[in-house]
Amino acid sequence: MTKLSFQAFLKSLNTHSVIDAALDKTDYIALDLSINNFQLKSVDTSSSSELEQYIFNYIKTNKAKIAFGGYLEKRNIYQRSTYFNQQNSDSERNIHLGIDIWIKANTPIYAPLDGIIHSFNNNINYGDYGPTLILKHKFEEFEFYTLYGHLTEASLIDKSIGQKVKQGEQMATLGTAEVNGDYPPHLHFQIIKDIEGYKGDYPGVCSLLDLEYYKANCPNPNLLLKLK
Template sequence: MTATEFEHFLGDLGHGSLCVLDRNIAKSDYVPLDLSVTNNQLKTVDVSSAETLGTYINRHIAIKKGKIAFGGYLEKRGIYNRSDYFNDQNPETERTIHLGLDVWIEAETPIYAPLAGEVHSFQNNTNFGDYGPTIILKHHIQNVTFYTLYGHLSVASIENLQIGQPFQKGEKLATLGDAAVNGDYAPHLHFQIIKDLQNFSGDYPGVSSKKDLEFYKQNCPDPNLLLQL
């Protein structure tokens, strides 16, 4: 299946009202959020501080009269410059381009499986600025196998999990973690689609360098093809 065919396949699945949060939340309650380096408002915000960035995001949601902020696919962000895990000071190889879709909402918010699948792997990715507790689901739908990744979860989300454990569409999968466990971010879900997991387990790059971007754009298409926010 080509990358374009995979995108069309995901878009068709997305017509089925897929959700990672409570499906009773109206789509009008989701407001777009720009955390890219081109957002001039962020020049006066200390994005390295989870608390300060969280205050900015909550204010943005209130101004837009929403309940949840979302966005970030292929955004070039300055927030990763705080962490040696992403930043090697080389503009070609430093990782600053976000590959998932972020959903910003308070810690302990339940996260639901948008599609039926099984647990491929999970782990607590504890590098500074990393995912923290992470779950990867494997999906096999219409003879197509692919994966979805859920990052920045609570520790409790992975404590009693089993490899191969099935989850039905709409079943509670996890809860969100706070800054103490989620890589030091304001609470949010990192949701990412992965076509080829490349032998990763419990982890997969969620931020790309400029050099590797073309590969990741093909392998990790826009998660909003499924969620259609």
């Protein structure tokens, strides 16, 4: 019997939506925030309020309820923060490793799979995740992690390492710009194969120099999200 690759295994899993499962896949619209989106040249992306207006106008114009996207996008929006900037352009961290789901603050977030809480932390660097939760999953011979960034501070209250989380259970809510690293409200969702000893945090943006490693260690989150 042929052994499944990690990516094929992820794709084979039956998952619960991380957002309200009652929403239809047609309620989602793909959003491009890469350097190739020339509309962003007229938006001050260093301003969370201007970027929020652009994103939510885009959602409304397309008669959608949620925008999503961003896996392996090269983005300029990280240039506002010294947390990502490097002197060498090749080592600048500007390639996004998760999928962002853009929806209003305080939206409930649900566990896509059974797991346990691996770790959590409030990452307060400017432009960072803010409150962050990481789940650990183990199915058959596969062990991996999912990261949920830009949550509310309340999402981390009463959490404990090793706590069981059931598929479909509400485990968090989305934060505002005031607590989420100064971004419009959204969920950063990322798959991580090897957590490398990180706790409550893991790089969500990488440089061109490190891209091949992170592409292998952080496969496309849409394997689990199963969005269009």
